[in-house]
Amino acid sequence: DSGVTQTPKHLITATGQRVTLRCSPRSGDLSVYWYQQSLDQGLQFLIQYYNGEERAKGNILERFSAQQFPDLHSELNLSSLELGDSALYFCASSVAQAGAGAFFGQGTRLTVV
Amino acid sequence: GNSVTQMEGPVTLSEEAFLTINCTYTATGYPSLFWYVQYPGEGLQLLLKATKADDKGSNKGFEATYRKETTSFHLEKGSVQVSDSAVYFCALATDSWGKLQFGAGTQVVVTP
Numbered sequence: 001d002s003g004v005t006q007t008p009k010h011l012i013t014a015t016g017q018r019v020t021l022r023c024s025p026r027s028g029d030l031s032v033y034w035y036q037q038s039l040d041q042g043l044q045f046l047i048q049y050y051n052g053e054e055r056a057k058g059n060i061l062e063r064f065s066a067q068q069f070p071d072l073h074s075e076l077n078l079s080s081l082e083l084g085d086s087a088l089y090f091c092a093s094s095v096a097q098a099g100a101g102a103f104f105g106q107g108t109r110l111t112v113v
Numbered sequence: 114g115n116s117v118t119q120m121e122g123p124v125t126l127s128e129e130a131f132l133t134i135n136c137t138y139t140a141t142g143y144p145s146l147f148w149y150v151q152y153p154g155e156g157l158q159l160l161l162k163a164t165k166a167d168d169k170g171s172n173k174g175f176e177a178t179y180r181k182e183t184t185s186f187h188l189e190k191g192s193v194q195v196s197d198s199a200v201y202f203c204a205l206a207t208d209s210w211g212k213l214q215f216g217a218g219t220q221v222v223v224t225p
Contacts, residue, residue: 002156002158031211033211033212033213042215042217042218043157043202043215048212050210055210056208056212090156092157095211096210097211098208098210098211099145099164099206100211101145101159101211102159104157105156
């Protein structure tokens, strides 16, 4: 158990809809990262928050947004969903140092039909 | 830009065989290097790491040495078990905020 909790584990929704994925980081970790894992693109970094502030942005679509709340949990919002958004979405948390590594949740499997 | 290249899989081995997964990287500065493992249906688990040249990371019988001269971080295990069947990811972090960049992953299948 990594200590990072993601909900829900599975999500099936229709094209054009909006969903929210939730992540609770490990106790004491101030940084949260979101990654997308798909068969064709592998593991792609989406966005990072540190103590409520956005710190880095990767290959995140404009239809996607995220935030980190005062209690440090984070939400990833995906809107106007397309079939190609079907993927595993992982949240990770860390102390945000280059050598620390990050601890991953179990992921949310999103299926867009 | 930064990048991580891993050998393609799947790698199929018999139990007790020697495992090597090659990983090379391109990065500016001095990255920290990691190996993560993903078992079927699960998230990624940090397997081992190294933060400077010549450091050796080790865990659960796996080892990898940070080779700056060859920009490599190859993963090795002397005697694999069926339970080592998983996808292995090499990754690097270059910025102080710890953002990870991953290789494509290498699937390892160990047969009895």
